[in-house]
Amino acid sequence: MPAALLPAAAFGLVIGSFLNVVAARLPGRMSLAMPASHCMSCDTPIKPYDNIPVLSWLILRGRCRSCSASISPRYPFVEAGTAALFAGVVAVHHADTAALVMGLVLVAFLVPIALIDLDHRIIPNRLTLPAAVIAVVLGTALDPGGQVERLIAGAAAGLVLGLPALLRPTGMGMGDAKLIAVIGLFLGLAVIPAFFVAFVAGTVVGIGVIMRKGMMVGRKTPIPFGPFLALGAVVGLLAGHELIQLYLAAF
Ligand SMILES: [Zn+2]
Structure with a gap:
Protein backbone atom coordinates (compact mmCIF):
# COMPACT_ATOMS: atom_id res chain seq x y z
CA MET A 1 0.00 0.00 0.00
CA PRO A 2 2.69 2.67 0.80
CA ALA A 3 3.94 2.13 -2.78
CA ALA A 4 0.51 3.29 -4.01
CA LEU A 5 0.63 6.57 -2.05
CA LEU A 6 3.13 8.27 -4.36
CA PRO A 7 1.22 7.63 -7.61
CA ALA A 8 -2.00 8.56 -5.77
CA ALA A 9 -0.47 11.90 -4.74
CA ALA A 10 0.89 12.50 -8.27
CA PHE A 11 -2.56 11.76 -9.71
CA GLY A 12 -4.02 14.14 -7.11
CA LEU A 13 -1.65 16.93 -8.21
CA VAL A 14 -2.86 16.65 -11.81
CA ILE A 15 -6.53 16.43 -10.82
CA GLY A 16 -6.03 19.34 -8.40
CA SER A 17 -4.65 21.44 -11.24
CA PHE A 18 -7.80 20.69 -13.26
CA LEU A 19 -10.03 21.45 -10.23
CA ASN A 20 -8.45 24.94 -10.05
CA VAL A 21 -9.66 25.45 -13.63
CA VAL A 22 -13.14 24.14 -12.73
CA ALA A 23 -13.37 26.50 -9.73
CA ALA A 24 -12.26 29.49 -11.82
CA ARG A 25 -14.34 28.86 -14.94
CA LEU A 26 -17.49 26.93 -14.02
CA PRO A 27 -19.28 29.80 -12.17
CA GLY A 28 -18.93 32.03 -15.27
CA ARG A 29 -20.14 29.24 -17.54
CA MET A 30 -16.82 29.31 -19.35
CA SER A 31 -15.50 26.28 -21.21
CA LEU A 32 -13.25 24.07 -19.09
CA ALA A 33 -11.14 23.14 -22.14
CA MET A 34 -10.82 26.37 -24.14
CA PRO A 35 -8.92 28.58 -24.10
CA ALA A 36 -5.80 27.00 -22.62
CA SER A 37 -4.61 28.44 -19.30
CA HIS A 38 -3.36 31.99 -19.62
CA CYS A 39 -2.13 34.71 -17.30
CA MET A 40 -5.01 36.64 -15.70
CA SER A 41 -3.04 39.91 -16.10
CA CYS A 42 -1.32 39.82 -19.49
CA ASP A 43 -3.26 37.02 -21.20
CA THR A 44 -0.05 35.26 -22.25
CA PRO A 45 -0.77 31.53 -22.67
CA ILE A 46 0.98 29.50 -19.98
CA LYS A 47 3.62 27.16 -21.43
CA PRO A 48 3.26 23.49 -20.49
CA TYR A 49 6.56 23.61 -18.58
CA ASP A 50 5.21 26.55 -16.55
CA ASN A 51 2.01 24.63 -15.76
CA ILE A 52 3.45 21.80 -13.65
CA PRO A 53 1.40 21.52 -10.45
CA VAL A 54 3.03 23.18 -7.40
CA LEU A 55 6.56 23.03 -8.90
CA SER A 56 6.05 25.75 -11.53
CA TRP A 57 4.58 28.11 -8.97
CA LEU A 58 7.59 27.55 -6.69
CA ILE A 59 10.12 27.94 -9.53
CA LEU A 60 8.42 31.12 -10.78
CA ARG A 61 8.06 32.29 -7.14
CA GLY A 62 4.37 32.91 -7.69
CA ARG A 63 4.85 35.32 -10.63
CA CYS A 64 3.92 35.26 -14.31
CA ARG A 65 6.99 34.64 -16.51
CA SER A 66 5.92 37.35 -18.99
CA CYS A 67 4.53 40.20 -16.88
CA SER A 68 5.59 39.28 -13.33
CA ALA A 69 2.03 39.68 -12.06
CA SER A 70 1.61 37.63 -8.90
CA ILE A 71 -0.18 34.29 -9.16
CA SER A 72 -2.33 33.37 -6.18
CA PRO A 73 -0.77 30.82 -3.79
CA ARG A 74 -4.21 29.23 -3.75
CA TYR A 75 -3.37 27.33 -6.95
CA PRO A 76 -0.44 25.33 -5.53
CA PHE A 77 -2.31 24.91 -2.22
CA VAL A 78 -5.31 23.38 -4.00
CA GLU A 79 -3.00 21.09 -5.99
CA ALA A 80 -1.05 19.98 -2.92
CA GLY A 81 -4.27 19.62 -0.91
CA THR A 82 -5.90 17.44 -3.57
CA ALA A 83 -2.72 15.32 -3.68
CA ALA A 84 -2.81 14.88 0.11
CA LEU A 85 -6.51 13.97 0.05
CA PHE A 86 -6.02 11.44 -2.75
CA ALA A 87 -3.14 9.85 -0.83
CA GLY A 88 -5.31 9.82 2.30
CA VAL A 89 -8.21 8.10 0.52
CA VAL A 90 -5.83 5.46 -0.90
CA ALA A 91 -4.23 4.94 2.54
CA VAL A 92 -7.61 4.39 4.23
CA HIS A 93 -9.59 2.60 1.50
CA HIS A 94 -6.96 0.70 -0.55
CA ALA A 95 -8.56 -2.64 0.34
CA ASP A 96 -12.11 -1.63 -0.67
CA THR A 97 -12.49 -0.78 -4.36
CA ALA A 98 -15.97 0.76 -4.01
CA ALA A 99 -14.94 3.04 -1.12
CA LEU A 100 -11.68 3.88 -2.89
CA VAL A 101 -13.25 4.94 -6.21
CA MET A 102 -16.19 6.73 -4.60
CA GLY A 103 -13.84 8.49 -2.16
CA LEU A 104 -11.61 9.85 -4.93
CA VAL A 105 -14.64 11.01 -6.95
CA LEU A 106 -16.15 12.67 -3.87
CA VAL A 107 -12.92 14.61 -3.22
CA ALA A 108 -12.84 15.73 -6.87
CA PHE A 109 -16.31 17.29 -6.39
CA LEU A 110 -15.74 18.69 -2.88
CA VAL A 111 -12.67 20.76 -3.81
CA PRO A 112 -14.28 22.96 -6.52
CA ILE A 113 -17.58 23.13 -4.57
CA ALA A 114 -15.77 24.50 -1.50
CA ALA A 141 -22.21 -0.85 -9.81
CA LEU A 142 -19.47 -1.29 -7.19
CA ASP A 143 -21.34 -1.88 -3.91
CA PRO A 144 -25.01 -2.78 -4.53
CA GLY A 145 -25.34 -4.13 -0.97
CA GLY A 146 -24.74 -0.68 0.51
CA GLN A 147 -26.94 1.24 -1.92
CA VAL A 148 -30.08 1.33 0.26
CA GLU A 149 -28.10 2.76 3.18
CA ARG A 150 -26.59 5.45 0.95
CA LEU A 151 -29.95 6.40 -0.61
CA ILE A 152 -31.55 6.74 2.83
CA ALA A 153 -28.52 8.67 4.15
CA GLY A 154 -28.65 11.06 1.17
CA ALA A 155 -32.39 11.65 1.40
CA ALA A 156 -32.41 12.08 5.20
CA ALA A 157 -29.40 14.40 5.21
CA GLY A 158 -30.90 16.49 2.40
CA LEU A 159 -34.18 16.82 4.30
CA VAL A 160 -32.47 17.82 7.57
CA LEU A 161 -30.90 20.86 5.89
CA GLY A 162 -33.46 21.32 3.11
CA LEU A 163 -36.69 21.59 5.11
CA PRO A 164 -35.50 24.51 7.30
CA ALA A 165 -34.10 26.21 4.18
CA LEU A 166 -37.49 25.90 2.47
CA LEU A 167 -39.47 27.08 5.50
CA ARG A 168 -37.24 29.99 6.38
CA PRO A 169 -35.04 30.96 3.45
CA THR A 170 -32.18 32.64 5.35
CA GLY A 171 -28.70 31.47 6.21
CA MET A 172 -28.53 27.86 5.13
CA GLY A 173 -29.39 27.61 1.46
CA MET A 174 -30.74 24.87 -0.76
CA GLY A 175 -27.22 24.47 -2.17
CA ASP A 176 -26.04 23.31 1.25
CA ALA A 177 -28.96 20.86 1.45
CA LYS A 178 -28.11 19.41 -1.96
CA LEU A 179 -24.44 19.14 -0.98
CA ILE A 180 -25.14 17.23 2.25
CA ALA A 181 -27.49 14.94 0.27
CA VAL A 182 -24.63 14.25 -2.17
CA ILE A 183 -22.30 13.54 0.76
CA GLY A 184 -24.87 11.06 2.11
CA LEU A 185 -25.11 9.37 -1.29
CA PHE A 186 -21.33 8.86 -1.26
CA LEU A 187 -20.73 8.09 2.43
CA GLY A 188 -23.90 6.41 3.73
CA LEU A 189 -24.03 6.46 7.54
CA ALA A 190 -20.70 8.33 7.72
CA VAL A 191 -22.68 11.42 6.67
CA ILE A 192 -23.62 11.71 10.37
CA PRO A 193 -20.08 12.45 11.68
CA ALA A 194 -19.54 14.53 8.51
CA PHE A 195 -22.50 16.73 9.39
CA PHE A 196 -21.45 16.92 13.04
CA VAL A 197 -17.91 18.06 12.14
CA ALA A 198 -19.29 20.63 9.65
CA PHE A 199 -21.72 21.99 12.23
CA VAL A 200 -19.10 22.28 15.00
CA ALA A 201 -16.46 23.83 12.69
CA GLY A 202 -19.01 26.27 11.25
CA THR A 203 -20.20 27.26 14.72
CA VAL A 204 -16.64 27.81 16.02
CA VAL A 205 -15.78 30.02 13.02
CA GLY A 206 -19.13 31.83 13.34
CA ILE A 207 -18.40 32.62 17.00
CA GLY A 208 -14.89 33.73 15.98
CA VAL A 209 -16.34 36.18 13.45
CA ILE A 210 -18.79 37.58 16.01
CA MET A 211 -15.97 38.01 18.57
CA ARG A 212 -13.80 39.82 16.03
CA LYS A 213 -16.44 42.02 14.42
CA GLY A 214 -18.86 42.38 17.31
CA MET A 215 -22.39 41.02 17.63
CA MET A 216 -24.10 43.51 15.29
CA VAL A 217 -21.80 43.15 12.27
CA GLY A 218 -20.68 39.59 13.03
CA ARG A 219 -24.19 38.17 13.05
CA LYS A 220 -24.88 39.68 9.66
CA THR A 221 -21.61 38.49 8.10
CA PRO A 222 -22.59 35.68 5.75
CA ILE A 223 -20.35 32.64 6.13
CA PRO A 224 -20.57 30.07 3.32
CA PHE A 225 -21.34 26.66 4.83
CA GLY A 226 -20.16 24.63 1.83
CA PRO A 227 -16.46 24.61 2.84
CA PHE A 228 -17.44 23.30 6.29
CA LEU A 229 -19.60 20.59 4.75
CA ALA A 230 -16.66 19.68 2.50
CA LEU A 231 -14.36 19.54 5.54
CA GLY A 232 -16.88 17.35 7.38
CA ALA A 233 -17.20 15.09 4.34
CA VAL A 234 -13.42 14.60 4.26
CA VAL A 235 -13.43 13.63 7.95
CA GLY A 236 -16.40 11.31 7.32
CA LEU A 237 -14.62 9.84 4.31
CA LEU A 238 -11.33 9.17 6.09
CA ALA A 239 -12.53 8.38 9.63
CA GLY A 240 -16.35 8.23 9.56
CA HIS A 241 -16.76 4.58 10.47
CA GLU A 242 -14.20 4.81 13.28
CA LEU A 243 -16.02 7.85 14.67
CA ILE A 244 -19.35 5.98 14.58
CA GLN A 245 -17.74 2.99 16.35
CA LEU A 246 -16.24 5.31 18.99
CA TYR A 247 -19.61 6.91 19.55
CA LEU A 248 -21.41 3.56 19.81
CA ALA A 249 -18.72 2.21 22.18
CA ALA A 250 -19.12 5.23 24.44
CA PHE A 251 -22.84 4.65 25.01
ZN1 LIG B 1 1.25 37.74 -17.12
Missing part, protein backbone atom coordinates in the same frame (compact mmCIF):
# COMPACT_ATOMS: atom_id res chain seq x y z
CA LEU A 115 -13.75 26.98 -3.60
CA ILE A 116 -16.77 28.24 -5.57
CA ASP A 117 -18.83 28.64 -2.39
CA LEU A 118 -15.95 30.64 -0.83
CA ASP A 119 -15.64 32.86 -3.93
CA HIS A 120 -19.28 33.29 -4.96
CA ARG A 121 -21.47 32.05 -2.07
CA ILE A 122 -23.13 29.53 -4.35
CA ILE A 123 -23.02 25.75 -4.67
CA PRO A 124 -23.75 25.17 -8.36
CA ASN A 125 -26.29 22.56 -9.41
CA ARG A 126 -23.91 21.88 -12.28
CA LEU A 127 -21.68 20.18 -9.70
CA THR A 128 -24.13 18.72 -7.16
CA LEU A 129 -26.44 17.20 -9.78
CA PRO A 130 -23.79 15.20 -11.67
CA ALA A 131 -22.20 14.29 -8.32
CA ALA A 132 -25.51 12.79 -7.14
CA VAL A 133 -25.96 10.83 -10.38
CA ILE A 134 -22.36 9.54 -10.31
CA ALA A 135 -22.71 8.53 -6.64
CA VAL A 136 -25.78 6.43 -7.38
CA VAL A 137 -24.31 4.88 -10.56
CA LEU A 138 -20.94 4.05 -8.95
CA GLY A 139 -22.57 2.83 -5.74
CA THR A 140 -24.98 0.55 -7.60
